[in-house]
Amino acid sequence: MLNLIGGLKLFDVIRVMTGGGPGYSTDSMSTLISKFYFDNQNAGYASAIGVVLFLIIAIFTLALNTYFNRRRLEYV
Structure with a gap:
């Protein structure tokens, strides 16, 4: 479970190696x-993605x- 959550939150390796490019293929x-938050200055869309990420992890x-x-x- 912790590996799944860690994989969904993976940030540093992708940012350093590819920057998320080309396009959005490795994001x-x-x-x-x-x-979306820092480059495009679109805080609303970035927070919506964060909420979706939270819901996926919670589910x-x-x-x-x-x-x-x-x-x-079953085994008890």
């Missing part, structure tokens, strides 16, 4: 937030917790 959601976390809790109850 993660974190680099998109950075581009995956809840699904994995539910799965592992059910699996643990």
